[in-house]
Amino acid sequence: MPSTIISIKIGAEAGQGVKSAGLMLAKLAIRSGYHIYNQIEYPSLIKGGHNVLQVNISKEEVTAPRKVNDFLIALNQDTVNKHLTEFADGAGLIYDSAAKIDTSKVPSTVVLLGVPLSKIAKEAGNSDLLINTVALGAVTAVLGGNLLILNSLISEEFGSKGDEIVKVNVAAAENGFKYVTENYRQHLKNSLSPLESLSNFVPYMAIDGNESVALGAISAGLQYAAIYPMSPISNILHVLAENQEKFGYIYKQPEDELSAINMAIGASYAGARSMTSTSGGGFCLMTEGYGLAGMTETPLVIIEGMRPGPATGLPTWSGQGDLQMILNAHQDDFPRIVLAAGDAKEAFELTMKAFNLADKYQTPVVVIIDKNICENAQSFPLYEYSDYRIDRGKLTTAKVEDYKRYASEPSGISQRTVPGVGNFFIANSDEHDEEGYSSEDIDNRNIMMEKRMTKLKTCKEQDMEKPQLFGPEDAEITIISWGSNKGSILQALKNLDGVNYIHVNWMSPFPSDELSEMSSKSKYILNVECNYTGQMEKLIRENTQIKIDENFLKYDGRQIYPEEIIDAVNKIRSKK
Amino acid sequence: MTKMSDLQTPHFPNWCPGCGDLNIWGAFKNAAVKEGWDSSNTAIVAGIGCHGHIVNFVKINSFEGLHGRALPVATGIKMANNRLNTFVFTGDGDCFGEGGNHFIHTCRRNHDLTVLIHDNALYSLTTGQTSPLTAHGFKTKSTPQGNPDEPFNPLTLAIISGATFVARAYSGDMPKLTEIIVEANKHKGLAVIDILQPCVTFNKVCTHGFYQQNTYYLEEDYDPTDKHKALERASEFGDKKIPLGIFYKSDRPSYEEHIPQIKEKPLIETPVERSSAVELFKKYT
Numbered sequence: 001m002p003s004t005i006i007s008i009k010i011g012a013e014a015g016q017g018v019k020s021a022g023l024m025l026a027k028l029a030i031r032s033g034y035h036i037y038n039q040i041e042y043p044s045l046i047k048g049g050h051n052v053l054q055v056n057i058s059k060e061e062v063t064a065p066r067k068v069n070d071f072l073i074a075l076n077q078d079t080v081n082k083h084l085t086e087f088a089d090g091a092g093l094i095y096d097s098a099a100k101i102d103t104s105k106v107p108s109t110v111v112l113l114g115v116p117l118s119k120i121a122k123e124a125g126n127s128d129l130l131i132n133t134v135a136l137g138a139v140t141a142v143l144g145g146n147l148l149i150l151n152s153l154i155s156e157e158f159g160s161k162g163d164e165i166v167k168v169n170v171a172a173a174e175n176g177f178k179y180v181t182e183n184y185r186q187h188l189k190n191s192l193s194p195l196e197s198l199s200n201f202v203p204y205m206a207i208d209g210n211e212s213v214a215l216g217a218i219s220a221g222l223q224y225a226a227i228y229p230m231s232p233i234s235n236i237l238h239v240l241a242e243n244q245e246k247f248g249y250i251y252k253q254p255e256d257e258l259s260a261i262n263m264a265i266g267a268s269y270a271g272a273r274s275m276t277s278t279s280g281g282g283f284c285l286m287t288e289g290y291g292l293a294g295m296t297e298t299p300l301v302i303i304e305g306m307r308p309g310p311a312t313g314l315p316t317w318s319g320q321g322d323l324q325m326i327l328n329a330h331q332d333d334f335p336r337i338v339l340a341a342g343d344a345k346e347a348f349e350l351t352m353k354a355f356n357l358a359d360k361y362q363t364p365v366v367v368i369i370d371k372n373i374c375e376n377a378q379s380f381p382l383y384e385y386s387d388y389r390i391d392r393g394k395l396t397t398a399k400v401e402d403y404k405r406y407a408s409e410p411s412g413i414s415q416r417t418v419p420g421v422g423n424f425f426i427a428n429s430d431e432h433d434e435e436g437y438s439s440e441d442i443d444n445r446n447i448m449m450e451k452r453m454t455k456l457k458t459c460k461e462q463d464m465e466k467p468q469l470f471g472p473e474d475a476e477i478t479i480i481s482w483g484s485n486k487g488s489i490l491q492a493l494k495n496l497d498g499v500n501y502i503h504v505n506w507m508s509p510f511p512s513d514e515l516s517e518m519s520s521k522s523k524y525i526l527n528v529e530c531n532y533t534g535q536m537e538k539l540i541r542e543n544t545q546i547k548i549d550e551n552f553l554k555y556d557g558r559q560i561y562p563e564e565i566i567d568a569v570n571k572i573r574s575k576k
Numbered sequence: 577m578t579k580m581s582d583l584q585t586p587h588f589p590n591w592c593p594g595c596g597d598l599n600i601w602g603a604f605k606n607a608a609v610k611e612g613w614d615s616s617n618t619a620i621v622a623g624i625g626c627h628g629h630i631v632n633f634v635k636i637n638s639f640e641g642l643h644g645r646a647l648p649v650a651t652g653i654k655m656a657n658n659r660l661n662t663f664v665f666t667g668d669g670d671c672f673g674e675g676g677n678h679f680i681h682t683c684r685r686n687h688d689l690t691v692l693i694h695d696n697a698l699y700s701l702t703t704g705q706t707s708p709l710t711a712h713g714f715k716t717k718s719t720p721q722g723n724p725d726e727p728f729n730p731l732t733l734a735i736i737s738g739a740t741f742v743a744r745a746y747s748g749d750m751p752k753l754t755e756i757i758v759e760a761n762k763h764k765g766l767a768v769i770d771i772l773q774p775c776v777t778f779n780k781v782c783t784h785g786f787y788q789q790n791t792y793y794l795e796e797d798y799d800p801t802d803k804h805k806a807l808e809r810a811s812e813f814g815d816k817k818i819p820l821g822i823f824y825k826s827d828r829p830s831y832e833e834h835i836p837q838i839k840e841k842p843l844i845e846t847p848v849e850r851s852s853a854v855e856l857f858k859k860y861t
Contacts, residue, residue: 027861030861031861202861203861204861205857205860205861206860206861207857207860211860215853215856215857218851218853218856219850219851219852219853220850220851221848221849221850221851223656223843223844223846223848224652224655224656224843226652243856244837245836245837247851248837248843248846249837249843250655250656250835250837250838250843252651252655254648254681255677255678255681256677258644258645258648258677258678259645259648259651259677259678259681260648262641262642262645262648262649262652263648263649263651263652263655264652265641265649265652266621266639266648266649266650266651266652266653266654266656267652267653267655267656267843268652268656269639269649269652269653270619270652270653270656270657270660270844271656271657271844272652272656272657272843272844273848274652274656288642288645289642289645292641292642292645296639382854382857382858382861383853383857385850388850389850390848390849390850392848418657418844419615419618419619419637419653419657419660420615420616420617420619420637420657420659420660421615421616422614422615422616423615423637424615424635424636424637425637426631426632426637426638426639426640427638427639427640428631428639428640429624429640429641429642430640436631436638437585437586437587437632438629438631438632438640
């Protein structure tokens with residue numbers, strides 16, 4: 001498709017700084033007034049292997065990666081070999097001409113821009129670590145970017161490491177920039193020159209879902225987080241750990257996920273706004289605590305960042321195979337609120353919302369994200385949440401006469417209290433009566449089960465939101481999907497007529513009537529998911545009469561590309 | 577002021593007559609009356625097993641969690657509100673089978689909790705199977721040919737893992753147990769009390785008589801600050817050679833004392849407010 005997006009892919013071994021170089025290029029773009037979408041792909045190891053990061057830059061909003069690259073920056077031979085089929089028309093290859101990199105297999109239409117990256121790096125500071133900075137200077141020159149902005153980014157990035165480090169990095173970037181300007185004048189583009197409207201300009205953030213979840217939690221008044229490290233959510237805990245003293249909450253690394261969820265439940269029982277986070281494998285361990293929070297009616301926010309399974313699966317790749325687990329895990333029924341974010345901004349907003357819902361309904365709230373959301377950065381204006389109000393629900397810290405923690409209420413929601421204020425209650429994993437005493441009485445069991453489950457009905461009436469519709473109301477083909485597929489579908493819609501998109505955020509309670517109403521005009525429904533069995537399709541079939549005409553399912557761990565959505569739509573059209 | 581009647585719930589213990597749990601229950605209530613523990617200053621966490629029923633028989637705020645998970649719940653409570661005296665009631669199966677990993681890490685971190693282990697060397701609520709503390713060769717429903725596994729020693733495990741107050745008591749000596757519970761709660765850091773108790777239904781060897789004949793108290797001049805000595809004495813076990821008392825005490829600061837966020841006041845005493853993250857957002861521009 002003709003693209004208004006410039007895609008630059010940087011490839012190197014793990015440990016060569018692909019991520020930081022990509023982020024710096026993205027920041028250079030946003031400070032020059034552009035939108036970005038960064039896609040990072042890497043294997044599960046720390047040194048070696050093949051890491052790539054694609055920076056997508058556009059004057060318009062960009063929400064997905066592309067299958068092709070306008071520039072490939074190869075810091076090693078592997079990068080050249082592995083991406084030979086991904087060159088866009090008129091693409092260029094920037095490679096280290098001082099290393100023995102073989103370009104003989106590169107298609108002849110590709111412009112070869114050899115730059116002695118390692119030689120320039122050596123001259124600037126005698127360090128391999130500088131190679132990516134030289135490459136940044138080189139690509140900035142090719143794209144027509146502003147060297148001063150790049151230099152100030154370098155100063156910010158390396159400032160904490162001392163003036164000498166800043167100096168050599170600036171020299172490395174400048175020399176890379178200079179080499180390209182002097183040797184490839186005829187190939188210089190104008191894709192990254194600062195836009196004219198930059199006066200009074202507040203740059204966007206280049207932010208990923210992990211960072212957004214952490215900032216959302218902090219913004220929502222987080223008090224306690226216990227999170228065991230796991231790809232792809234570890235960066236949530238890094239951001240939380242770093243900022244805990246400043247904001248006054250506690251982050252704790254527990255010994256395992258069992259402990260993580262139980263610590264978070266204990267803190268919440270004691271009155272703290274509390275959360276945990278994990279990926280599918282860790283969630284398996286948390287399953288018992290998930291139901292414990294439901295049974296004891298303890299508020300809890302759980303962020304589940306999906307990656308492909310089963311078992312260890314593909315640790316650093318993305319998938320959407322945990323939906324049915326999250327909707328069904330744990331023995332017997334309890335009210336669970338399950339939300340799914342479609343991008344970093346939604347992850348921020350749903351995390352904040354999840355804390356209020358957990359407090360209001362006194363039950364676990366899961367926000368599902370996936371590796372693409374967790375780790376791919378996108379440009380957004382600074383998040384605005386001035387209309388957010390903390391809602392702690394029916395929580396009292398005053399002494400109440402004749403207090404009954406689990407008293408029956410039409411809404412299912414009883415008055416909650418905390419230990420230490422003198423209101424006696426037991427939070428009991430056994431079935432219990434209104435005060436929390438263990439009880440196996442038949443009538444009590446029925447009352448308590450119904451009370452707990454009523455909360456979900458109340459939530460459906462008072463808080464559940466309908467799916468979001470993108471594109472025309474009346475369309476020939478309707479795509480239904482969720483999670484990070486949103487970005488690629490929206491990007492594809494820009495190139496498709498007669499197609500709309502229904503994006504589902506609420507999984508439990510499920511907006512059955514709303515989705516039925518929204519899709520009632522649809523003539524042909526394409527369900528798009530990254531799992532083998534169509535877990536969202538199952539959910540739709542369980543809750544509605546909607547007929548899904550076709551599934552597009554992908555389970556190889558790789559992101560769905562806009563090109564694949566367009567192909568899928570074209571295929572449907574050719575059949576009709 | 578806590579009166580004995582304040583602690584009474586509508587439910588009388590359903591433990592077997594003669595069970596050591598009854599003594600532990602009594603000793604704890606005696607300690608609570610002595611020290612003024614109630615729902616305004618104390619929280620109890622229990623695991624799953626016969627011991628866990630105690631939440632129904634003591635009128636103080638409590639949390640009965642899942643099998644093996646009492647310690648992490650208590651840890652979360654303590655970090656959120658370090659003003660609460662936080663007691664963990666757990667059993668030898670609960671604490672060392674399902675919860676073994678939590679035990680060593682809770683010791684290592686030295687959270688300011690008091691852990692009372694109802695140690696009857698059996699799984700009794702599931703009608704008598706072997707536990708990690710059951711003696712080698714002992715016949716149970718799950719080891720009818722005799723237990724092939726060696727038990728481990730909860731005291732040396734606690735000391736080596738980093739607990740800073742480690743004691744052993746016998747449930748039948750309620751005055752002494754009361755005293756140790758009070759001492760343990762006063763200690764700043766993780767206090768572990770291994771409480772030997774009979775299972776009158778499923779353990780016909782370790783009876784009240786057995787413990788009365790085979791236990792003795794550490795000497796008056798015993799020095800609990802000597803870690804090597806503590807390990808040595810805690811390793812003693814045999815006919816008429818089961819020592820009781822406080823084996824080890826160290827003044828290593830508790831976990832909670834290391835956290836600046838709760839230096840002034842407990843976490844939950846600062847009301848939840850919307851925070852401004854604008855400064856953090858700017859890092860991403």
